[in-house]
Amino acid sequence: MGGPGRQIMLGPMREDTRRWIEADKRHAWHPFTPQGPWTADDHEPLVIVRGEGPWIWDSEGRRYLDGNSSIWTNIHGHAHPAINRAIVEQLGQIAHSSFLGFANPRASELASRLTGLFPPGTLERVFFSDDGSTAIEVAMKMSLQYRMQTGEPERTRFVAFADGYHGDTMGAAALGGVSRFFERFRRFGPDVGFVRSLAGLDQFAASEINAVVIEPLIQGVNEMRPWPAGMLAELRDWCDCHGVLLILDEVMTGFGRTGTMFACQREDVIPDFLCLAKGLGGGYLPIAATLTTAPVYDAFLGDPVNAFYYGHSFTANPLACAAALASLDLFLTERTLEELPAKVEHLAKLLEELASCEGVVDVRQCGLVAGIELRAGLGSPVCLRARDHGLLTRPIRDTVVLMPPLCVEREDLDLAIDALKAALAGV
Structure with a gap:
């Protein structure tokens, strides 16, 4: 496969391009990429x-x-003046500060703006993280701890949909239905059952299910396959009927992709957990958010042992929050x-x-x-x-x-x- 001394044969190109490609092929490791073909002599990335x-x-x-x-x-779009300006202005103040035990203005504003996109009394709390996988991870851990602290510790099973994709961290990978990506890691994760339709939910004891996870309206990695109209609303009703939490993965579908700000709004569905990333920062900086309800949040109050002990070093990074706020502004001004x-x-x-x-x-x-x-x-x-x-x-x-x-x-x-x-x- 080639070590540091491997000769890379490339056609005529600018010297800087050649240098970057040679360094990439010798030292970089790309996601979801078979490295053999990538580093082959005849491949010109x-x-x-x-x-x-x-x-x-x-x-x-x-x-x-x-x-x-x-x-x-x-x-x-790339290099949008408004988002560029917001990032530069924030950079002139501070690039990063800890969100563990401290607040920052942009995160406060962003949390308020995100919850304001939903009816009052629904999704009222925002937990920031770094990317789509961690937004899902937050929802999984938070929902399990919620059950432990509300007298239902036996509800540990997640149900996901076949051929779905919810990220690559260990918990999120357990929800993945694409065997090529996830089968070798599945046994290390939580208990997950898979269904292809709502009818399949009845194969599980509802009293053991913690939450159902779904990409609303359309599955992304499953070759862009839309769900039948009305399916999401039916799933919300099923979860309500059986006391099951609903986690919506809007990492791909959020922020206008499906025609509304969020896909769930197409069927007037409010989940118990809403996972956002990708477009949240407008495509500029990594940032993710998991939105949830007051009843879930309240279960973590009281005794300090009930706190949600989870977080990342760059949680609520001010630069990323500034980009996200500028992106939300553009939805209005443009x-x-x-x-x-x-x-x-x-x-x-x-x-x-x-x-x-x-x-x-x-x-x-x-x-x-x-x-x-x-x-x-x-x-x-x-x-x-x-x-x-x-x-x-x-x-x-x-x-x-x-x-x-x-x-x-x-x-x-x-x-x-x-x-x-x-x-x-x-x-």
Whole structure:
């Protein structure tokens, strides 16, 4: 596989690009990436150096539409002046301070803003962490401790949905339904049962279930597969009927992706725990939040032994909170949600055209999220060829993900679909 002295053969390119790639291949380890093909002599990875709006540039000066929002994180576009300004202003005050035993203005403001996005008396408390996995981890540990402190310690089982994905920390990985990623670690995690539909819930003793975890409206890593309309509301009713907590993983679906600020709002569902990350910081800095209710919070009061002893060094980082606040402001000043329906409708028409192309098996859409399922073996080649036509994205198996920043214009969506058509024709 090559040690420090391995010779890396690359074609003509700028000297700085060559240097960065050589250093990467010798020393970096990439997530979800088989390192053998990555470090092969004939592999020339893109080095991303700049972004503006929905566009990004590589180190060779080539421009691409950011077709998956830089792994589903970017909301209002790259290098947005308002978010840049908020981060710089905060940087002039303090970059980080501990949230363990101290408060900071931006975290206070952000917690208030997030809870204010829901009806009064519902999601009233915010626990900050670092990323989607830890937001889920917080909900899992918090819900288990809640049961211990409210007289139901026997409720330890989680129920998740087959082919779902909820993160990579050990607890979150136990909820994962993708065997390739999680099977080898499953026995180290908590007790989790898996179902494919609401009907499957009845196979478990409800009195033993702590919580049900689901990605609302659409599963992301499961090749962008939407749930049937009304399913989320039915799940909320089932949980209420059986005293089961509901954990919603809106790490991918939150902040406008599905057409509303949060996917659960499409079916007027309020969970017991709402997990947020990715778009929370606008795609600029890592930050996550787990929102929960007053009854859950109250169970941790009283005796100090009841406290939630969990947290991270960079919890509620002021720079990340400033970016998140600026992102929330932009939803108002740029009328982001109001502009979405026309874009969603335009994308639907384009996908309908794409569905008739040779090699396309199915197209699936939820808001400004789309999965284009291709014939077996076409996913990666099509994404690679689409780069030549100005689109940068990646597949999940053979399903091409199209999830651009919400600031994307209709002509940008035209470019994306034209790039996929051209790539399909070329492959």
